[in-house]
């Protein structure tokens with residue numbers, strides 16, 4: 001949750017509205033920062049890694065992709081996009097709980 005959301009429900013509602021229909025989920029900023037997601041990913045431009053929009057496009061309608069991605073976010077796995085695999089959470093900023101992985105995957109797939 002955004003810090004402002006805890007502070008005031010009104011501000012929170014405004015933020016959710018401002019983030020617009022295109023992004024149903026609020027960005028889980030603290031997690032994203034702690035895990036350095038934006039070091040390698042961007043929302044819309046492939047860089048060191050596929051963009052979150054590309055990833056969402058690829059997996060949105062794939063059954064069970066969510067579980068595979070959550071597992072991969074936590075523990076790593078083989079590359080699906082090229083030669084470079086994503087490092088496991090422990091190498092990115094610390095261990096990631098199943099719950100946090102779930103939040104992050106839902107957020108990525110909402111882009």
Ligand code: HEC
Pocket residue numbers: 031032035036037038039040041048049050055069072073078079080081082083084085086087092104105108
């Ligand atoms: C050190 C660079 C790096 C960081 C940091 C990083 N990623 Fe990645 N990520 C990659 C690369 C490279 C790939 C492509 C791997 C592949 O081919 O499957 C990838 C792929 C992914 C995929 C798709 C996996 C698949 O199997 O198709 C998701 C989802 C993802 N990243 C989410 C995240 C999130 C969320 C974070 C922050 C918690 C994050 N990444 C942090 C480099 C990174």
